Amino acid sequence: AQSVTQLGSHVSVSEGALVLLRCNYSSSVPPYLFWYVQYPNQGLQLLLKYTSAATLVKGINGFEAEFKKSETSFHLTKPSAHMSDAAEYFCAVSDFSGYALNFGKGTSLLVTP
Amino acid sequence: DSGVTQTPKHLITATGQRVTLRCSPRSGDLSVYWYQQSLDQGLQFLIQYYNGEERAKGNILERFSAQQFPDLHSELNLSSLELGDSALYFCASSPAAHRGGEQYFGPGTRLTVT
Numbered sequence: 001a002q003s004v005t006q007l008g009s010h011v012s013v014s015e016g017a018l019v020l021l022r023c024n025y026s027s028s029v030p031p032y033l034f035w036y037v038q039y040p041n042q043g044l045q046l047l048l049k050y051t052s053a054a055t056l057v058k059g060i061n062g063f064e065a066e067f068k069k070s071e072t073s074f075h076l077t078k079p080s081a082h083m084s085d086a087a088e089y090f091c092a093v094s095d096f097s098g099y100a101l102n103f104g105k106g107t108s109l110l111v112t113p
Numbered sequence: 114d115s116g117v118t119q120t121p122k123h124l125i126t127a128t129g130q131r132v133t134l135r136c137s138p139r140s141g142d143l144s145v146y147w148y149q150q151s152l153d154q155g156l157q158f159l160i161q162y163y164n165g166e167e168r169a170k171g172n173i174l175e176r177f178s179a180q181q182f183p184d185l186h187s188e189l190n191l192s193s194l195e196l197g198d199s200a201l202y203f204c205a206s207s208p209a210a211h212r213g214g215e216q217y218f219g220p221g222t223r224l225t226v227t
Binding site: 034043044 | 115155158169171214218
């Protein structure tokens with residue numbers, strides 16, 4: 001089965017600092033990878049997805065992620081954190097079974113003034 | 114707003130009871146997915162329907178069932194409820210069912226079993 005592992009359940013950054021959220025995948029075939037964000041008491045919103053067209057993927061709200069096959073990674077970055085970025089971030093991989101998403105355990109991002 | 118609606122937003126019920134959660138997908142989306150989010154298990158895929166037919170099953174208990182109706186809305190039925198079933202239940206939809214397809218999530222139904 002396809003799976004992802006998110007390193008760090010909590011990440012804290014200062015406002016204006018670089019955001020780096022880590023995700024490693026396990027897949028026997030080229031994966032389809034996603035990052036979703038969940039704000040408190042809300043559903044999940046798609047930030048970006050990788051489907052092999054380009055290794056650097058740009059998403060909404062200034063986020064981007066780079067697919068690195070050699071490192072089996074798909075880390076999410078943002079050059080400058082805003083207070084409004086505080087949320088839970090989930091990395092996910094598309095499975096073969098009905099193409100459902102297999103999610104990581106999530107990383108809670110805290111942005112301090 | 115993703116365009117996916119879920120009702121009710123909150124549900125409080127007792128152990129042993131049965132509840133039904135409802136999901137309306139985005140206009141035109143044929144595929145519906147149900148996920149459960151809990152503190153100990155994280156986000157887990159339960160079941161998927163495509164144009165009225167069951168397409169895939171994940172970690173869904175036998176006490177749980179779902180269906181998708183001709184108008185494409187879906188219902189998730191949870192019976193003989195246990196305390197451990199307390200969780201946030203999400204519905205997601207997508208236009209088709211193919212690997213790499215984007216899924217759009219509803220706001221969720223928070224179920225509390227007492």
